[in-house]
Amino acid sequence: MLIFSRYLLCSALLVCAWKAAAMLLSSAILPPPETALIAFGRALKTGWFWKHFGVSAYRVSAAMAVAWLIAMPIGILLGYYRKADALLSPFVFLTYPVPKIVLLPVFLVVFGLGDFAKIFMIALIIGYQIVVAVRDAVLGLDRKYIDSFCSLGGGPARIIRHVVLPAALPHAFTALRIGTGTGIAVLFFVESFATSTGLGFFIMDAWGRFAYDDMFVGIIGMSLLGVMLYEFFNYLEKTVCAWKYLKAGRMSFVKSENSVVGHIRLFGRMIKFSHTVFALPFALAAVVLAQREHELTVPLLLWILVAMVGARSAAMGFNRIVDARYDGLNPRTAQRAIPAGALSMRSAIVLVVLFAAVFVLAAAMISPICLYLSGPVLLVLCGYSYTKRFTSFSHLYLGFAIALAPLGAWIAVTGGFDPSISVLSIALLAYIAGFDILYACQDAAFDRQAGLFSIPARWGPRVAFHVSAGLHLIAFICFFLIMIFFDLGLIYLVALLIMGVLLIIEHNLVKPHDLDRIQVAFFHVNSAISIVMFLGILGDELLRRI
């Protein structure tokens, strides 16, 4: 999290310095940051920006992967085998200081103007750094590890895997991470001529057209690419070489959760990110139905997905923050990230705000009406957290909040509302409320004690099971109505039958006095139901098109 705040802070400082420089210079070549950022935001919505970004990302990451795969074994070979070192090292160190970039014209002639020459150039330059770093690491390997390995009966063949490689890995990763800067610089250079794709070309081209805003779009894009690569290698290093980053004598084993990614992973686990499978298929089903009459573009679909993830994560995160006190008291939930102390309240809040911002941004990218609706939607979603405190019908409210997803997806694609899609929403509402009631049975005793409201807590598990079954019957009827309203055919009918069977299975898996299998009922069966529903609608749509 610290890194993340640092990134934000540094970006803010950078923007300030940029603004000051732009004001001092007051020349078109350095546009003020807000102009450039707005241009950048606009570019994000265009296909051409992503094309150039994608090409550049491909070139540099392919080059780094190739460099890694080739340089790592060479470095180990040189470091470990004296003979190889004696033979090859002079060659390596003679050519190491030579700036390989000057050979670009030769490469372009020999390998042609395609991607190969560019990737080769970057890989060559990064590869050298990795070779040298790995060789030195292996040479510096403490003798005692080799002795120790041999004393355990290990031979020379397996020492590479068990000793040499793991000892050299952190150094190789560091070289790769440091190489990112060089890699991006070389990328810019090789892209600045003899090509018409990539961010390097984009920057030079914009410069040539005196389109300085565009030029900065490219510059920001390239910087982002660098940051992303750097953080990716950082993450790889911390994951693969976890042992290197442990503090001596630390009592609990926490796997590098101090990185941004670590925090997001914890957050993801906390909000049960995997449970997105319940609601997402409904939203996608709405998209499938909506695109019959309206055009659906790939960016639109992506933004809908981003909005879904953002809204869900923000809402669930908010929920865990508000409920942290109760989670900590309940033995079943005391291990969740916040009460267990693994994720600080502050980090969680930052992430919730961030996901909310992602949601609003995605909505803004879709259409103005979505942007206007995004605020109220967030309020509705976050409101759920408080309903448990005053009404036993919080389950229905949860269903209602989640049922906004297909509605939102429909509005995103069609730009308007249609009563028939609300049937899908009602189905989702009943389906979610139904299984939330089952789930709440686990906490009935605790809720009663803590003064929280739920149907099982108020009327007991038997009543709860009946209500749940009733709701799932309503859901099933709605699933059936969808078939009529949207004129679906045989495939959906089959899906409908499967869903009915699954609902019956779900209700037979758990009994009021036997909740052991609730996790199975909850996760596998539920995800199966929503996915079968989506596949039914999708399959039907595909059949219709043929």
Added chain:
Amino acid sequence: MSIQVNRLSKTFAPQQGVVLEQISFTVPSGETLAVIGPSGCGKTTLLYILAGLQEASSGTITINEQAQGWADGRSAMILQNFGLFPWKTVRANIALGLKLRRTPERVCRQVTATLLAELGLDGLAERYPIQLSGGQQQRVAIARALATRPDILLMDEPFSSLDAMTRERLQNLLLSLWQQRKLTYVLVTHSVEEAVFLGRTILILSDRPTRVKALIRNDEFGLPALRTKNCYFDRIRQVRRAMEV
């Protein structure tokens, strides 16, 4: 398994002089030997040669009536500063010797679990060595050496970097392991007390060129509560006197 060392000599490079000169001793099966001598005299070298990690310049080593060859898995060694692999978890460190012998995964898990429990390492299996205290690291090293059920255990100053309390606890642990598992071990130490507490025979080496200065039989070895007995202190005095000659 008995160990017989006969007129063993080691020279690394002629200009450096002889390191070990004509060393001879015998360790009968199930017995223990403590080696003590000034630092730099060649104790580690002696163990390496016994383990088959280095070759002697001359002389013979006979283990159970067979000439010793390249590390053949009948002995296990605990290196001076444990030699645990920082990139492997406790569990992986302990299981490594078995893995290298292509032991089935199920057996590896079983043996590891037993050893973890036996050495009081429960709950530490998924940690990395750096997350352990010195005493815990030493116990992991012992577990790792015992995992392959070696006939001979070679230990190079195993307890010297530990605090006094931990050291005594681990010395007791080693003694009980010796009794239960009928181990034959050679222990290098620079502490006279440790040598008397853990060695049936005490081999005193001279300064370089290293020769056998004295070979003392320690009949009281293994007696219960030895540390409180008078004969223990008598033996310590005897060893000290022999070293000063």
